[in-house]
């Protein structure tokens with residue numbers, strides 16, 4: 001029986017190879033912001049859980065090199081991180097821990113910084129390992145640190161899809177524009193979607209989006225896409241204090257409802273680049289990391 005199955009699998013693999021079918025690639029979405037503390041990590045975790053709840057295989061890569069973020073929001077403490085993968089001590093699958101709804105969490109640790117200096121052998125081994133992740137995930141969300149540091153930018157510049165988080169606070173809007181500007185100039189094919197977090201009303205969120213969109217149209221000749229708004233909600237703070245994602249702890253709170261709607265919208269729309277623009281950024285997770293490597297090394 002087992003032999004039969006193995007033979008069938010081999011035949012299937014040979015069939016795929018001979019028909020030149022492309023390997024499965026995950027949808028990769030980078031979450032970034034100009035100003036810090038605007039809610040990126042909370043959005044990444046809760047959006048990830050909402051997608052996982054809808055039956056998708058989702059993981060978050062915590063690429064913030066500052067304080068670990070995702071593990072704090074989830075109250076978990078991953079033992080290993082990307083650095084162990086790069087050094088060949090662990091595989092990616094061993095480093096990934098499971099959160100609520102089977103959401104995968106990969107801690108970046110110092111691994112992201114190390115990528116800039118590793119040799120060709122380690123790099124190829126690392127990229128090979130990423131293809132396993134590509135096979136097993138539907139969506140990889142990459143949570144970055146704030147600002148336009150080299151590492152944040154390299155992810156935003158390498159990605160097909162970036163979610164830029166802003167709040168109604170004027171400095172946050174200005175800093176979001178700064179980030180959007182760099183991405184628009186250096187990665188013109190990328191789809192940039194805006195999330196307005198901590199808004200007082202939906203109208204307030206839309207006003208912030210229109211402000212950013214009109215400045216981007218005028219000065220960058222560039223349209224932005226709207227991902228949705230999330231209201232300011234005390235339940236978010238309460239959940240953070242309890243080390244729980246609000247989508248799980250308070251599923252009926254305003255922020256959780258908004259996250260659910262955003263999850264559906266982003267799934268319905270899909271990545272635009274794959275629909276009608278020639279993508280320079282194909283290749284899922286391994287493709288993204290190749291481009292990140294190129295950016296951090298040059």
Ligand SMILES: Nc1ncnc2c1ncn2[C@@H]1O[C@H](COP(=O)(O)OP(=O)(O)OP(=O)(O)O)[C@@H](O)[C@H]1O
Nearest residue numbers: 036037038039040041042146198231232233236237
């Ligand atoms: N919708 C919201 N309503 C109320 N408070 C919120 C909301 N979103 C985020 N916050 C508050 O903002 C804090 C910062 O959120 P979070 O850590 O997700 O931001 P971040 O952008 O990831 O920050 P950093 O740039 O430091 O990584 C949270 O601890 C929470 O208290």
Ligand SMILES: [Mg+2]
Nearest residue numbers: 040041064069
């Ligand atoms: Mg964060």
